[in-house]
Amino acid sequence: MNESPRIAITLGDPTGIGPEVVAKALSQPGLAEDAALFVVGAPGVLDRALDLVGSGLRARSVDDTSDAPSPGLVNVISPNEDDGLAALPYGQTSPRAGAAAVEWASAAARLAMEGAVDAIATAPISKEAVRLAGHEDFGHQEIYQHLAGVPRVLTMLLTNGLNVVHLTTHHPLRDAAIHVTRERVLEALRLTHGFFTAHGVPDPRIGVAALNPHGGEAGLIGSEEIEEIRPAVQDANAEGIDATGPVPADSIFGQAIEGRYDAVLAMYHDQGHIAVKVHDWAASITLNIGLPFLRTSVDHGTAFDIAGKGIADPTGMIEAIRYAAEVSRTGRLPSPRQA
Numbered sequence: 001m002n003e004s005p006r007i008a009i010t011l012g013d014p015t016g017i018g019p020e021v022v023a024k025a026l027s028q029p030g031l032a033e034d035a036a037l038f039v040v041g042a043p044g045v046l047d048r049a050l051d052l053v054g055s056g057l058r059a060r061s062v063d064d065t066s067d068a069p070s071p072g073l074v075n076v077i078s079p080n081e082d083d084g085l086a087a088l089p090y091g092q093t094s095p096r097a098g099a100a101a102v103e104w105a106s107a108a109a110r111l112a113m114e115g116a117v118d119a120i121a122t123a124p125i126s127k128e129a130v131r132l133a134g135h136e137d138f139g140h141q142e143i144y145q146h147l148a149g150v151p152r153v154l155t156m157l158l159t160n161g162l163n164v165v166h167l168t169t170h171h172p173l174r175d176a177a178i179h180v181t182r183e184r185v186l187e188a189l190r191l192t193h194g195f196f197t198a199h200g201v202p203d204p205r206i207g208v209a210a211l212n213p214h215g216g217e218a219g220l221i222g223s224e225e226i227e228e229i230r231p232a233v234q235d236a237n238a239e240g241i242d243a244t245g246p247v248p249a250d251s252i253f254g255q256a257i258e259g260r261y262d263a264v265l266a267m268y269h270d271q272g273h274i275a276v277k278v279h280d281w282a283a284s285i286t287l288n289i290g291l292p293f294l295r296t297s298v299d300h301g302t303a304f305d306i307a308g309k310g311i312a313d314p315t316g317m318i319e320a321i322r323y324a325a326e327v328s329r330t331g332r333l334p335s336p337r338q339a
Contacts, residue, residue, distance in 0.1 A: 020307070122140055
């Protein structure tokens with residue numbers, strides 16, 4: 001593992017709170033001691049955010065990750081011209097901002113796939129702005145899956161003592177059940193098992209959440225548990241994967257917090273997100289499983305309602321950077337609070 005890993009940090013949507021939380025994170029004492037940090041974005045956008053938070057740091061344009069950090073300066077790799085991005089008003093959805101956010105996210109991925117950085121920590125983008133900019137891939141996960149050319153990527157939310165992998169994410173709730181199939185659940189269990197074993201957890205215990213209330217009540221409140229989820233768990237067990245379930249969703253997350261599982265496989269977006277955010281939202285971060293590089297992220301959106309006010313909480317950004325640096329350095333999965 002690298003003694004001093006190189007971490008690319010994207011600014012996210014320039015009109016949201018992304019630049020602010022990045023600026024606050026970079027101003028955090030000690031954050032850059034164990035990693036070489038490179039911002040991917042526009043120097044003017046970062047400088048505006050640094051001024052907003054009263055930081056003495058300034059942005060410095062660099063061409064690549066060979067430039068060593070300098071005291072008081074933040075190395076910024078800019079894949080495009082600023083083109084007035086720093087003048088865009090905070091809190092307003094903008095196709096120009098959406099286009100820039102995608103370009104920065106894509107540039108960071110290319111750096112990772114070329115081996116120029118060891119991991120990526122991303123600030124939030126606006127899916128609406130990205131779509132207005134003409135992009136079909138409107139979220140980080142979709143963008144990175146397309147760029148990497150991999151068949152399946154899973155989202156894992158993690159916070160102090162709770163790791164939750166999601167079978168589905170950006171689907172309307174009425175469609176989520178369609179994706180709960182034996183094949184997809186088994187594939188998710190394989191990916192989760194492989195990711196944890198590759199990062200220092202030799203025999204990960206995976207709890208599998210039920211889809212329906214009370215686990216379907218033996219088919220009285222839904223049949224997915226009987227027809228899809230339980231057979232997938234049995235298939236995984238036959239392959240040597242320590243999977244348990246389906247367990248009713250109102251019980252499984254508490255069991256995981258108590259230490260029964262190393263990860264929980266949730267069936268849909270809010271089932272897993274609510275559990276993580278209620279448990280410890282401030283320190284929660286996102287991680288993708290299935291990409292050829294490590295990508296962490298804040299677990300919140302662009303918060304246009306408070307953008308530009310200087311009051312955004314940088315805890316998630318700090319945790320995402322620390323976690324990326326720790327995993328890159330050790331090859332192991334720590335708790336976000338231990339990163």
